[in-house]
Amino acid sequence: MSNVESARQLAVAILSQLGDSQEPLSEARFVQNGYVIGRRFWCGNGTIEWFFESDEMKVYDPTGKFLKVVGVGSMGSQAA
Secondary structure, eight states, X not given: OOHHHHHHHHHHHHHHHTOOXXXXXXXXXXXXXXXXXXXXXXXXXXXXXXXXXXTEEEEEXXXXXXXXXXXXXXXXXXXX
């Protein structure tokens, strides 16, 4: 399984803890100077921002309020 797929599954698990959502998971890439530096995952339950360099996922509720940081370990270092 790829690092991105592992991160996607972790994002789904985290967002499902925030409650049931009828919306499917959406995803976008953060690009800087032509390089993918992170991803954003979101659905009705909230948003997760994952920046590869920090190896952390920042979790926000549907209103944008910061909730917590989840360590990702070395999973983010090779993701693109």
